[in-house]
Amino acid sequence: MKFKIALIQMAASEDPSANLKKAVEKIREAAEAGANIICLPELFKSRYFCQQENPSNFDLSETIPGPSTEALCKTAAAEKITLIAPLFEKRAPGLYHNTSVVIGRDGAIIDTYRKMHIPDDPLYHEKYYFSPGDLGFKSTKTPFGKIGVLICWDQWYPEAARLTVLKGANVIFYPTAIGWHPAEKETHGAAQLDAWRTIQRGHAIANGVFVAAVNRTGREVPAPGAPGLEFWGSSFVSDPFGVVLASASADREQVLVQEIDLALVEETRRNWPFLRDRRIDAFADITKRFSEE
Amino acid sequence: MKFKIALIQMAASEDPSANLKKAVEKIREAAEAGANIICLPELFKSRYFCQQENPSNFDLSETIPGPSTEALCKTAAAEKITLIAPLFEKRAPGLYHNTSVVIGRDGAIIDTYRKMHIPDDPLYHEKYYFSPGDLGFKSTKTPFGKIGVLICWDQWYPEAARLTVLKGANVIFYPTAIGWHPAEKETHGAAQLDAWRTIQRGHAIANGVFVAAVNRTGREVPAPGAPGLEFWGSSFVSDPFGVVLASASADREQVLVQEIDLALVEETRRNWPFLRDRRIDAFADITKRFSEE
Numbered sequence: 001m002k003f004k005i006a007l008i009q010m011a012a013s014e015d016p017s018a019n020l021k022k023a024v025e026k027i028r029e030a031a032e033a034g035a036n037i038i039c040l041p042e043l044f045k046s047r048y049f050c051q052q053e054n055p056s057n058f059d060l061s062e063t064i065p066g067p068s069t070e071a072l073c074k075t076a077a078a079e080k081i082t083l084i085a086p087l088f089e090k091r092a093p094g095l096y097h098n099t100s101v102v103i104g105r106d107g108a109i110i111d112t113y114r115k116m117h118i119p120d121d122p123l124y125h126e127k128y129y130f131s132p133g134d135l136g137f138k139s140t141k142t143p144f145g146k147i148g149v150l151i152c153w154d155q156w157y158p159e160a161a162r163l164t165v166l167k168g169a170n171v172i173f174y175p176t177a178i179g180w181h182p183a184e185k186e187t188h189g190a191a192q193l194d195a196w197r198t199i200q201r202g203h204a205i206a207n208g209v210f211v212a213a214v215n216r217t218g219r220e221v222p223a224p225g226a227p228g229l230e231f232w233g234s235s236f237v238s239d240p241f242g243v244v245l246a247s248a249s250a251d252r253e254q255v256l257v258q259e260i261d262l263a264l265v266e267e268t269r270r271n272w273p274f275l276r277d278r279r280i281d282a283f284a285d286i287t288k289r290f291s292e293e
Numbered sequence: 294m295k296f297k298i299a300l301i302q303m304a305a306s307e308d309p310s311a312n313l314k315k316a317v318e319k320i321r322e323a324a325e326a327g328a329n330i331i332c333l334p335e336l337f338k339s340r341y342f343c344q345q346e347n348p349s350n351f352d353l354s355e356t357i358p359g360p361s362t363e364a365l366c367k368t369a370a371a372e373k374i375t376l377i378a379p380l381f382e383k384r385a386p387g388l389y390h391n392t393s394v395v396i397g398r399d400g401a402i403i404d405t406y407r408k409m410h411i412p413d414d415p416l417y418h419e420k421y422y423f424s425p426g427d428l429g430f431k432s433t434k435t436p437f438g439k440i441g442v443l444i445c446w447d448q449w450y451p452e453a454a455r456l457t458v459l460k461g462a463n464v465i466f467y468p469t470a471i472g473w474h475p476a477e478k479e480t481h482g483a484a485q486l487d488a489w490r491t492i493q494r495g496h497a498i499a500n501g502v503f504v505a506a507v508n509r510t511g512r513e514v515p516a517p518g519a520p521g522l523e524f525w526g527s528s529f530v531s532d533p534f535g536v537v538l539a540s541a542s543a544d545r546e547q548v549l550v551q552e553i554d555l556a557l558v559e560e561t562r563r564n565w566p567f568l569r570d571r572r573i574d575a576f577a578d579i580t581k582r583f584s585e586e
Contacts, residue, residue: 116572121564136575139585146585156567158451158499159576166578168585195498195535195565202495205488206451242488271414272488274449278582279409282429283452285459286579289571292432292439292461 001263003144005171006030006038007256009235009248011218016045016060020068024075026255031079033257036144039084041216041235042152042175043098046088051222051229053128061090064101069109077107082142084149086175088129089114098130100149100175102140111140115151116160123181123229126153137163145262148172155196155213159286161203170265171210174200178215179231193232193250201242208240208269210260217251240268294556296437298464299323299331300549302528302541304511309338309353313361317368319548324372326550329437332377334509334528335445335468336391339381344515344522346421354383357394362402370400375435377442379468381422382407391423393442393468395433404433408444409453416474416522419446430456438555441465448489448506452579454496463558464503467493471508472524486525486543494535501533501562503553510544533561 008026012019023044030038043049045068049057062068068087076083082105089099098115114133118126137160139146148169154160155174164172178196180189196213204211215235221228235248237258248254269275285291301319305312316337323331336342338361342350355361361380369376375398382392391408407426411419430453432439441462447453448467457465471489473482489506497504507528514521528541530551541547562568578584 116575117570119570121566132572137578153570156499156565157571158455158495159571159579162451163576163578163584166581166584168583191534191536198491198535199495199498202451202492202499205492206449206495241484242491243484272449273414275583277410277412277446278450278452279425280580280582282409283456283580285430285456286452287573287576288459289573290461290568291456291459 001144002259002261003036004034004257004259005212005237006033006035007212007214007235007237007248008038008040009215009217009233009254009256010041010044011253012044012047012216012220014047019045020071024071027075027081027083028079030255030257031081033255035081035257037082037084037142037147039173039175039212039214040086041214042086042177043088044086044216047220047222048177048216048229050126050129051123051220051226053125057129058096061088061096064089064099064112065109069101069103073103073107073109076103076105080105084173084175086151096130097133098126098151100151102149105143111138113138113149113151115154117153117157119153137167139164139167139169145170150174152176152178155200158203158206161207165207165209169209170262171212171260172203174211174213176213176215177231179229182227182230185230193234197234197236201238201244204238204240205242206274208265208272208274210240211238217253240265241272294437295552295554296329297327297550297552298505298530299326299328300505300507300528300530300541301331301333302508302510302526302547302549303334303337304546305337305340305509305513307340312338313364317364320368320374320376321372323548323550324374326548328374328550330375330377330435330440332466332468332505332507333379334507335379335470336381337379337509340513340515341470341509341522343419343422344416344513344519346418350422351389354381354389357382357392357405358402362394362396366396366400366402369396369398373398377466377468379444389423390426391419391444393444395442398436404431406431406442406444408447410446410450412446430460432457432460432462438463443467445469445471448493451496451499454500458500458502462502463555464505464553465496467504467506469506469508470524472522475520475523478523486527490527490529494531494537497531497533498535499567501558501565501567503533504531510546533558534565
C-alpha cells in the first residue's frame with residue numbers, strides 16, 4: 001500500500017498563535033500536495049523555551065484536548081489527513097508532559113504519546129519542565145497501517161524504536177527540536193548532525209521500518225546576550241534499509257513530502273530477517289541500569 | 294588510557310593450515326606495528342563453508358582448547374598481545390558453535406563467546422552448522438580495560454551491543470564474514486555495505502563505545518559454476534560518536550592499526566548522556582517476539 005507523508009520543518013516565532021496559524025497553513029499546503037499523514041515538529045507552537053528554567057514558561061502549556069487540538073482537529077477533518085501534533089501538555093497543576101497527539105482524518109484524537117526519554121543538558125533543560133511519559137511505547141492504527149510516534153531524545157534509544165516496531169508500527173515519526181550550540185558548531189557541528197542522522201537510519205535498518213525525523217529550523221535566542229541555539233533542520237525520511245529518500249535543508253522552512261510504499265517493509269525484512277532471530281531468551285538484562293561484574 | 298588495536302582483514306585459501314600460518318604472520322606484523330589487542334575475522338581458518346550444507350564440513354571444526362588455540366596462545370604469549378580468535382568450535386559430536394576466544398598476553402584463554410544470533414539465508418546456511426550460543430553477552434577484562442566480542446549477524450541487533458556495553462565493554466569487536474552475492478552487487482551492493490557500516494556506527498553512538506568490525510575479503514566459490522560470495526572487506530573502527538577513524542579497502546588484505554583513547558568514551562558520554570536516561574522501567578517487552586495488539 002502506498003501513501004504520502006509530509007514533514008513540516010518550521011521555524012518558531014515568539015508568538016504562539018502565529019506559530020499555530022503557520023502550522024495550519026503548512027498542513028493545508030502538505031494536504032494539497034497529496035500528503036495523507038502529516039507531522040509537525042516537537043513543541044511547534046512556541047520557541048524552544050527549555051533553553052532556560054523559568055516558571056512563567058509553564059504558561060505555554062495547555063490541556064489536551066484544548067485550544068490547539070481544537071484548531072488542529074478541525075484542520076485534520078477539513079483536509080482529511082492524519083496529523084501528528086506535538087504539544088506542551090498540562091495534565092494537572094505542577095504536572096506537565098512533552099506530548100504528541102495523533103489526530104485522525106475525521107478530526108478526533110485517536111492516540112496520545114508522552115515523551116519517555118527526557119534530556120537535561122545545557123540549553124536543553126527538559127527535566128525541569130516535563131515529567132517522563134507514563135503511556136509506554138505505542139503504535140497507532142491509521143487508514144495507512146500502523147505508525148509510531150517518538151519524540152526527539154527518544155531517537156537516541158534503540159529500545160524505543162524496537163518496542164514501537166514490536167507493537168506493529170511501519171513508520172516511526174520523530175518530532176524533534178535539536179540544534180547546534182553556536183560556539184560548538186564549527187568544531188563539532190558536522191559530527192553531531194551526522195550522528196543524529198546515523199542513529200535514526202540505524203533504527204530503520206535494525207527494524208526494517210521507515211523513519212521520519214521532523215526538526216525545527218532557525219536561530220532562537222531566549223535573552224539578549226544569550227548564545228541561543230541554531231536548530232539544524234535537516235528533516236529526513238529513511239527507508240527500511242537506511243536509505244535516505246528525502247532530506248530538507250538545514251536553514252529553511254520546508255514541507256517535505258515523500259511517498260511511502262509499505263511493500264518495502266516486507267521486502268526488506270524478507271531479505272534481512274533480523275526480527276526472526278532475536279535472542280529474546282537472553283535480553284532480560286536490558287531492564288538493568290548497568291550490569292558490570 | 295591509550296592503546297592500539299589491529300584488525301586483520303584476510304582472504305581465506307582452501308588450506309586451513311595455510312590460513313592459520315598466514316594469521317600468525319599477520320598477528321606478528323600487527324604486534325610489530327604496536328598493536329595491543331588484535332582481532333581476526335570470523336572463521337578465519339577456513340573458507341566460508343556455510344555457502345553449502347555439507348556434513349563433511351563439520352571436519353573443519355575443532356575443540357577449544359585444540360590445535361588452533363595452542364598455536365595462537367603461543368603467538369599471543371610470544372608477541373605479548375591480547376588476541377581475539379574466532380573458531381569453528383566442536384563442543385561435542387553433533388554440537389558445534391561459531392565461537393570466539395580471547396587469549397591473554399600470557400598465552401591463556403581468558404574468555405569465550407559463542408555467537409548468539411545465527412543467520413540462515415541463501416549462501417549463509419549457518420543454522421545448519423551452529424547451535425546458538427549459550428554463554429550470553431559478555432565483556433572481558435584485558436590490561437586495556439574491558440572489551441566485548443560479538444560475531445557477524447550479531448551486528449544487526451541493538452540489544453547485543455547494549456547488553457555488551459552494560460557489562461562494561463569500552464570497545465566492541467565484530468569478527469565478520471559478509472559479502473555480496475555477485476548477481477546483486479551492482480543493484481544492491483552499495484546500499485548493503487552502507488547499511489552494515491551505518492548500523493554498527495549506530496551502536497557506537499547509542500552506547501558511547503568504540504566499535505571495530507573485522508571482515509574477510511576475496512571471492513570464494515565453493516563449487517564449479519556456483520556464484521560464490523565476494524566478501525566486501527571494508528573493516529573499520531568507529532569512535533564512540535560514530536566517526537570512522539580507520540577503514541580498510543574492499544578487496545585487499547590489510548592490517549588496520551588504530552589507536553584507541555578510552556578518555557573519549559567518558560568525554561562522549563558526558564556530552565551525550567544516553568545511558569543516564571534509559572527507561573528501564575518500560576523495556577520489559579524487549580523480551581517478546583512481537584507484541585502487536
